Amino acid sequence: MSEEALVLTVESPASCLRCRNCGAQFPLIAVHACAECFGPLEVGYDQEKLNAVTRAQIEAGPQNIWRYAPLLPVGQDPETRATLNPGMTKLVRADRLGAELGFTAPLWVKDDSGNPTHAFKDRVVSLALTAAKGLGFTSVACASTGNLANSVAAHAARIGWPATVFIPADLEPSKIIASAVYAPRLVAVDGSYDDVNRLTSELGETDEFESTAFVNQNVRPYYAEGSKTLGYEVAEQLGWKIPAQVVIPIASGSLLTKIDKAFAELAKIGLVPNTPWKVFGAQSLGCSPVAEAFHAGHDVVQPVRPTGIAKSLNIGNPADGPYVLDAVRRTGGSIAVADDDDIREGISLLARTTGIFAETAGGVTVSCLAKLVKDGLIDTSQETVIYNTGEGLKTADVLDVHPTHRIKPTLKSATEAGLLS
Amino acid sequence: MSEEALVLTVESPASCLRCRNCGAQFPLIAVHACAECFGPLEVGYDQEKLNAVTRAQIEAGPQNIWRYAPLLPVGQDPETRATLNPGMTKLVRADRLGAELGFTAPLWVKDDSGNPTHAFKDRVVSLALTAAKGLGFTSVACASTGNLANSVAAHAARIGWPATVFIPADLEPSKIIASAVYAPRLVAVDGSYDDVNRLTSELGETDEFESTAFVNQNVRPYYAEGSKTLGYEVAEQLGWKIPAQVVIPIASGSLLTKIDKAFAELAKIGLVPNTPWKVFGAQSLGCSPVAEAFHAGHDVVQPVRPTGIAKSLNIGNPADGPYVLDAVRRTGGSIAVADDDDIREGISLLARTTGIFAETAGGVTVSCLAKLVKDGLIDTSQETVIYNTGEGLKTADVLDVHPTHRIKPTLKSATEAGLLS
Structure with a gap:
């Protein structure tokens, strides 16, 4: 699979990828940096299609991010989505x-x-994986400070894709467990997030990861729209x-x-x-x-x-x-x-x-x-x-927060602790 | 405030408390055990009012438990609710x-x-606190195995009520922190949940807790309906x-x-x-x-x-x-x-x-x-x-789950770990 062959063909209001630096335009491909100037690419839309969207149309949609599908680059057809259906949080x-x-x-x-x-990361991962599916990828990876790792691992578990998740080794224990429980390849890297991110940029260029969508790299323009x-x-x-x-x-x-x-x-x-x-x-x-x-x-x-x-x-x-x-x-x-x-x-x-x-x-x-x-x-x-x-x-x-009282299960102990005057 | 004086007066489909053991009926008061036989009380409804409820009425409601207010004993008027608006989970x-x-x-x-x-406890606590408010209570307490403690403490924080939360001292650390962070009186008790529950039953009878709703005791019939x-x-x-x-x-x-x-x-x-x-x-x-x-x-x-x-x-x-x-x-x-x-x-x-x-x-x-x-x-x-x-x-x-790989942030280390063939 060569990246050049990957173009999103779904019907959507997205019309191109556009360089935020030089304005150069590209098809809806799996690339996040401009071939002209290395600037970051973002999704461009057909403004006429956006202008046709109504409040009523959105309000009739599901109670999740996909109610805004008419304003997003992918996921218009529910069957195409790879998602935990996040969104419409309180x-x-x-x-x-x-x-x-x-x-x-x-x-x-x-x-x-x-x-x-x-965490909000479910929004971007749902967009990234739906784009990845549309682009023909078959596995997923990411570099993460923790929440993204949790979300990528959970999304991959839901849809049955192999996942490789790269995290700094010194993350909070809960964030490590809340990735590991989904049984991805979970790679703890001795370094900062920026080190991890550099490494995954290099890995993304290797043959072994050719069929892998790196949610915040090769499919980043779609990811970010979430x-x-x-x-x-x-x-x-x-x-x-x-x-x-x-x-x-x-x-x-x-x-x-x-x-x-x-x-x-x-x-x-x-x-x-x-x-x-x-x-x-x-x-x-x-x-x-x-x-x-x-x-x-x-x-x-x-x-x-x-x-x-x-x-x-x-x-x-x-x-x-x-x-x-x-x-x-x-x-x-x-x-x-x-x-x-x-x-x-x-x-x-x-x-x-x-x-x-x-x-x-x-x-x-x-x-x-x-x-x-x-x-x-x-x-x-x-x-x-x-x-x-x-x-x-x-x-x-x-956090350094604790019970305010410690007692035995008796009225006497409750009284001594000041709970009864 | 004497418990005898407390009767729910809001307009609702609830008509009485009824003993699940002997069938004796009582007004909508703050009691959970039958005065006749000590059996558990539950909410009885006016079946004609329930029969008038339609799917369309429910579907037009909010995306939380209160869409079912026509089938619940309290909370029909949004202004009367004491709630985090739980429900309509996926x-x-x-x-x-x-x-x-x-x-x-x-x-x-x-x-x-x-x-x-x-946790599902937000549902019952929202019912309990809304009933407690309607019954004239001004503070809240509970005995809990953890999730209830979290929910009671969070609800009390939202509405600004004093809360006293009793837990077994050996609970999971995360459940202790997720109660303590809301700054209730958090009482760790050396004993099992059943010991804690016995203690709070006794405390509920004391003058000091006269104005306190114990969510799973004196307002339990309403609580359970959640x-x-x-x-x-x-x-x-x-x-x-x-x-x-x-x-x-x-x-x-x-x-x-x-x-x-x-x-x-x-x-x-x-x-x-x-x-x-x-x-x-x-x-x-x-x-x-x-x-x-x-x-x-x-x-x-x-x-x-x-x-x-x-x-x-x-x-x-x-x-x-x-x-x-x-x-x-x-x-x-x-x-x-x-x-x-x-x-x-x-x-x-x-x-x-x-x-x-x-x-x-x-x-x-x-x-x-x-x-x-x-x-x-x-x-x-x-x-x-x-x-x-x-x-x-x-x-x-x-859980005993961990990263599957540990590497340095280099392609060499990734290769040695088997991530690249």
């Missing part, structure tokens, strides 16, 4: 959190821990409008840029009023190259060696860094940073005010929300949505 | 699992790990029909009896065809008092001291044991038992064939399904639904 009104932070306008948490493998659904859903769940402010964690930066793209698409099609929105980013202090570039006024991002507990965000050389800078600057947002103690405090604040248990990435986002409010960069009189991208159970080992 | 077609077990008819997994705190939604949803998701066979894990036994009750209600109302169904139970070898009574032909259940890894099922003195025996015998089902190795194997089998990562209780259920098929008690030519009641991340510590 948009939770966070009144008690809003009150603590001084909000007068509604504050919402888009809680993507409700997805099948409890994140748009996190913008579509929020807009629909708010009653078809764009929130005035959003706070989004940054790893590769793809999620942030695709939510921004989704809002722009909806407004262009006319599915929502074209109201302004501001995009705010959240990074951890242990890996804040995009925040640093933003505050230094740079257009490019200087790679760093990540540290710290927010391992799912620990991408030191973020592929979409420059596009994040574009989106944040264009919309008038900002990027905040949270250290490890802030992250733990953010997890606790979210949990005790909303009942949502977020992983470290969610702690980063909540803590950055609080900072952005404190610094006057987020307007508490404007409707705001923050994205929780993953589940607290996956990173529970970083 | 019913997953398990073709690869079915093929391994020799099914020719569809096999489905109702995957309740998709609930907000990733489990009916697991029957309603499966019937609706199958296109409004009752599956021929269901396999359900047994802890207190309440879940199994309520799913059976839900099917009977739907048929009686005429929302589904009145086709026969068989109810199968699943217990772990470390705590199998209901299975033992079933196979010995007894009508009562002899309490045991639980052991083994399926801690969420470790109730040695199951309150609904006799009613489980009734339901299983009446429908022509059976009860199987799985030991700790079987449970781990069940978790792995489900994961690698469906992409669903279940907790130990789910491992019990899958393993028992396989045994029931092997013993010819489940008919593989009949449509079958198994219930996964909780999330694998909560009991990940029992």
Whole structure:
């Protein structure tokens, strides 16, 4: 199987791959870098087809990402999908959190821990595998900071494909188990995510992996489009409008840029009023190259060696860094940073005010929300949505929380412990 | 506040509490044992109101348990609800699992790990807290084997109520953390669940806990009705029909009896065809008092001291044991038992064939399904639904799964590990 032969032939609104750097166009193939300039490719659409999409059409769809199939490059026919059917996760009104932070306008948490493998990655993997199937691949692989590994392994188990999943060896135990349980080839690599990613780029060029879709490499343009659904859903769940402010964690930066793209698409099609929105980013202090570039006024991002507990965000050389800078600057947002103690405090604040248990990435986002409010960069009189991208159970080992009392099963012991006066 | 004063006054199809033992009727009060005979009370309904409910009415409701509010005792008015809005979790077609077990008819997994705190307990807690609010309580407590603790603590955080959560001190670390993170009074008790339950029964009688709803004690009749939604949803998701066979894990036994009750209600109302169904139970070898009574032909259940890894099922003195025996015998089902190795194997089998990562209780259920098929008690030519009641991340510590390869981030190391030939 040669990559040149692979072209998506399904009927969809996607019309081409387009270089985000030089604008060169290509057919719908299994390549993610421009043959002209090595810039990143993204999916281009037939705007007339997009313009024909209606709210009613979407609302009549299933309660998952595939309701937006008319706005996606693959998966229009249910039979073609390779998917756990993620999406339509809860948009939770966070009144008690809003009150603590001084909000007068509604504050919402888009809680993507409700997805099948409890992270937003199910969205992108469903797009990647559906594209992979359409392109003729027969196995799947990825480099991952953990959540992607869980999702790729679970998707492969559902559809019966062989999977090879590459992770940094020092990942959280829960994320390792939640990949291994699906019985993929699970390869622990002594190195950072960026090291793992470099290795899988090389492996993708070998004969042995010729029939393998690397979800965030050769099918990345399709994969990345899955994140748009996190913008579509929020807009629909708010009653078809764009929130005035959003706070989004940054790893590769793809999620942030695709939510921004989704809002722009909806407004262009006319599915929502074209109201302004501001995009705010959240990074951890242990890996804040995009925040640093933003505050230094740079257009490019200087790679760093990540540290710290927010391992799912620990991408030191973020592929979409420059596009994040574009989106944040264009919309008038900002990027905040949270250290490890802030992250733990953010997890606790979210949990005790909303009942949502977020992983470290969610702690980063909540803590950055609080900072952005404190610094006057987020307007508490404007409707705001923050994205929780993953589940607290996956990173529970970083918390230092315990029972408040320990007793024997007697009223006497309960009294001595102060539970009865 | 005296309990005698507490009567639910909301408009609902519920008409009374009725003793399941002697039939005595009571108003909708905060009591769970019959004043005449100490038998368990359950909610009675106005059958004429139930008969008026239509499929269209339910289908027009929200994508959570409250779509069935016309069949529930509380929560008809959204403003009265105290809830994380659980429910409408995925019913997953398990073709690869079915093929391994020799099914020719569809096999489905109702995957309740998709609930907000990733177990079916969110359903019952939402009912309990909504009833508690209607009854005038101002705080909440529970005795729990873990999942209930997580759900009560999360619900209390969402609505801002004080919570006191009692757990056996030896629970799985993840279940302790996933309660503690919400900052309730979390009381670790040196003893079994049955010891904890006895203690909370005594505490419920004290002045200090007079204003406290114990979700599985004084508001248990309302609480238990939440489990009916697991029957309603499966019937609706199958296109409004009752599956021929269901396999359900047994802890207190309440879940199994309520799913059976839900099917009977739907048929009686005429929302589904009145086709026969068989109810199968699943217990772990470390705590199998209901299975033992079933196979010995007894009508009562002899309490045991639980052991083994399926801690969420470790109730040695199951309150609904006799009613489980009734339901299983009446429908022509059976009860199987799985030991700790079987449970781990069940978790792995489900994961690698469906992409669903279940907790130990789910491992019990899958393993028992396989045994029931092997013993010819489940008919593989009949449509079958198994219930996964909780999330694998909560009991990940029992698994012995690991990366299959460990390498350096180089092609040389990948080759040496056999990843490239």
